Each structure stands twice: as C-alpha cells, then as structure tokens.
Amino acid sequence: TVEANERLGFAADMRDYAFCKGMLEHLGIDEVRLMTNNPRKLAALKNAHINVVERVPLQEGRNPSNQHYLKTKANKLGHMFDPHFVDQTE
Template sequence: MNIEKSNIANLPTRYGKFKIRAYKQDHQEHLAIMSQDFETLAAPYVRIHSECLTGDTLGSLKCDCQNQLDLALKFIAQNGGLVIYHRQEGRNIGLLNKVNAYALQDQGRNTIEANLELGFGEDDRDYGIVEEIFKDLNIKKLKLITNNPEKIKYVESLGVEIVERIPAITKSNKYNENYINTKKEKMGHMF
C-alpha cells in the first residue's frame, strides 16, 4: 500500500486544541486528529469516523454522523486520544451515489436496500488505511468509541488490544429513526 503522509500540524478548534496529520492513499485523503497529549497515552480513546459530507458539514438530519463526530471530538479533547477521519463517503460509494441512495430512501428503501439497488454492497468501506495510521502512530492498545461490531472485529484482526468499548450514543430524530434502526437491526450496531 502506497501511503503519503503530511507533517503534524496544530489544529485549534471549537472543541479544543488538537494536532493533525493527513494520509493519502491512492485518490483518498484521511485525517488523524490527535489530542495534544496523544503521544503520552498508553491506551488512547480512538474513534474511526467515516466521512459523511451531508451530515458532518451540512448538518443532515437523515443520519447521526455529525452528532457522533461532535461527541467524539468533545470527548477526545477532554480525555485524550485520536479521531481518524476515514474519508470513504457513503460507506465508500461516493457522494454522487450517496445522493442517489438518498433519493431511493425518500421512496422508502433503507440504507442497505438503497446501496444494493445501486449495485453496491451493504458496506464497501476498506479499512486498510486505519492499519497504516495505527502503525504510524504506534497504537497497540486503545479504547474504541464505536457502536459498529465490524469496526471492533477489524481492530481486533490487526492485533490491537481493545481495552474498552465506549458507545457513541446520540439523540435520534424523526428523519434518522429508520437509518438508526437499520444499523441496529440489519448491521448489528450496539445502541
């Protein structure tokens, strides 16, 4: 895997002060957003957050992505650790196809049905870059902030010890209830 990485820079935010490093893998660029004390932590809190432009940036109410990112950044700023901003939009189907999936959801499909109807898998994300980030940042133990059992399995498959799992629970609304129920009932997310 050919990976380019940036220098580490300071990133002051509304959540607190972080350090940031970018990683480029083929045509995708990902971020490691670290607390100031990250290097001193034996088992940092870690959130692998999958990109969601419509939620994270535009505030879409169709998902819980922005709420989970806000929760993670606040938590990491206070408790130390790392957010990996995993840039694989729409479970790696891309923004154009994600909007097409939204249109199918408007017609009654759930997120999985929409992806399948468009010719994609339920979840086409590739977590290979996460392994490279863990190696680069020397992460051997962590406290994982997730509801997703697939992310737990992936981290364990790398030989990284999960000391604790912290749920990423946020409030639902009338627009994302079906989305959250699909994640819970069809994908096994732990809420």
C-alpha cells in the same frame, strides 16, 4: 446508505479498516478505546491485531429525522445499540 448500496448491487458496508494498523503504528499508538456501535468495525480492528481495550457506545442524537436510519443500522448491520435506544426509534 445501506439501502442505497443494496439497490446499487453493493454490499451494505464496503469499508475496509486494514489501513488503520499502519497509521496507529506510525503514531506510536498500541491500544485504542473504540467509539462505535458497529460490530464489523470492532472485529476488523481486532482481526488486524489492534488492541481494542474498550468499546465506547455512541447513543446520542436520536431524533425523528434519523429514526429509520438508526433502526436500519441495528437490523441490517447489527449495530450494538442499547435496546431502549433502538426501541424508542419506532
């Protein structure tokens, strides 16, 4: 996805998380445990004044079919994988 976006002249990740605050407020949620490896998602929620009390890493499902994808996410998007998880994707 990252490489496809770049080839098309788009940013690597064009998602916008600003809408999350209104949704969480509507649901009466004032803090979250965020399941992500994406530092941009974490920063976006914090910048929207969403109280992220914990980041829960997602590091399951590595397989030969997604090795390149995971390495790209780590290298181009700065995804926060455990070093052993990423090193094993070579």
